[in-house]
Amino acid sequence: MLFPENESQQLEVLLFSKNPNPMWIYNQNNLQFLDVNEAAVAHYGYSREEFLQMRITDICPPENVPIFREYLEKKHTDLHFSGQCLHRRKDGQILDVEVVTHTINYANYNARLVNIRDITEHKRIERKLQEQNEFLRRIFESIPLMIALIDTNGKLQWVNQEWESVLGWKFKDFQAGDVLEALYPNAEYRQDVINFMQSAQHNWADFRTQVRDGDLLDTSWTNVKLSNGQIITIGQDITERKRTELALKSQAEREQLMRTVAQRIRQSLNLQDILNATVQEVRDLLGVDRVVVYQFDSEMIGTIMAESVEPGWRVSLGVEIYDTCFQTGKGAQYYQVNKRAIANIYEAGLTDCHIRLLEQFEVKANLVVPILLEVSSQG
Incomplete structure (x- = not known):
């Protein structure tokens, strides 16, 4: 390589x-290589x-030659970052490279000095990350x-479609607002949620979350705390689960009531004992x-045979009721077990x-649930 006379041989070797x-030097007129480095x-x-x-x-x-020729037709400054392009090695391998060029006079040729940085591995990693990001997305x-992704200041950074669909809110709703304040308006309850999020425990916790229309939704959440302090919150709508749990609980309570009543019957064949136990169990069950x-007797005159009542309420056990409403036929519907x-x-x-x-x-x-015993009606 030829440098101006005032440049030393040592500088040539170094640079x-x-x-x-x-690095190489090529003739800008015919694109011929004039020199290349080791x-x-x-x-x-x-x-x-x-x-x-x-x-x-x-x-x-x-396929890249037309693009390169188009680039050459443009005028460039002496020092120019040409950007990224593809090169091909002798063995056919394609390289991703960044190119910086500089106009020089080389052995009386109008030439350009080219510096190449191979970014093939960088591009490979970049594409891999893009693929992984797309996969995760x-x-x-x-x-x-x-x-949802929440930063260290509690600001919402990203949500998925399911989050928006279930809660009714949109990500854009919280560009300047507090997402946790909207989802949990009660300050004390909201602090419980924040404490759970920051603990990043590997378990689920149930919370009542306010959706956009103001309703409260049964939800369950877990959290993943990232190394930069941000938190990924993962939640699910557990309304159906809660409904199922309630139904199973009610079923279990009814079965327990039946077992208790059956046990009372086995312990005593006295009808009054059975009725007394039954009204207590039913009141506990229904709350x-x-x-x-x-x-009722044949004249539709009624007597309260058994009672379980909350303290403080009027006791009506044994009260006989002479009511013209039932005597005039209004109580007949109970004979139909309605x-x-x-x-x-x-x-x-x-x-x-x-x-x-x-x-x-x-x-x-x-x-009111009618109980028919032969010709008499109890309820």
Whole structure:
């Protein structure tokens, strides 16, 4: 390589011949290689003599030659970062490279000095990361779990589609807002959620989460704390699970009630003992204030035969009721074993006589289940 006379041979060796990056000089008029350094020979697999018989386009993949020629037609500054492109080694391997060029005068040729940085491995890792990110993105978007990323300041960084679908909120809703305040408006409850998130325990915890329309949703969450302090929260809608658990609990309680009543029957054949035990068990099961067994005689005059009542309420055990409402035929429906649940006696379309009867016993809502014993009716 020829440098100006005021440059030393040592500088030539340092900057070009022994440079660890592949370098060469080519003629800008005919694209012929004029000189190459040792790194170019080692990296591309061509001997120096072979290089000097080649043009710069010979190391470009054929499909990239038109792009390279288009680049050459543009005017460039003396020092120019040409960007990234593909080169081909002698053995056919394609290299990803970054190219920096500089216009020089070389042996009276209008030439360019080229410095190459091989970024093939960097590109391979980059593509691998992109593939992994795409793989994770597809998982996060298709998995039926809510996933969100929250930074160290509690700001929402990313959510998946399931998160938006289940909670009704959109990621853009929290560009400037506090996501945890929206999901958990109660400050004390919200702090419990924050404490659980920051603990990053490898377990699930159930929380009542407020969705966008204001309803509370049964959810369960677990968290993964990243090395940079950010937290990935993973959640699921457990409404159906809670409903199933409640149904199973109710079923178990009913079965327990039946076992208890059966046990009472085995212990005593006395009907009154059985009724007394039954009303207590039913009240415990339903969590209500009062349960009674009310018996009608043939004239529809009733007597409260058994009662379990919450302390503080009026006791009605043994009370006989002479009610014209039932005597005029309004109680006949019970002979048909028609069950009835009333949430509010004043909004159920009851007759005045029926309402007055219920008011005597401080009833505001009730459930009536007829029990037929031969020709008599108890309820």
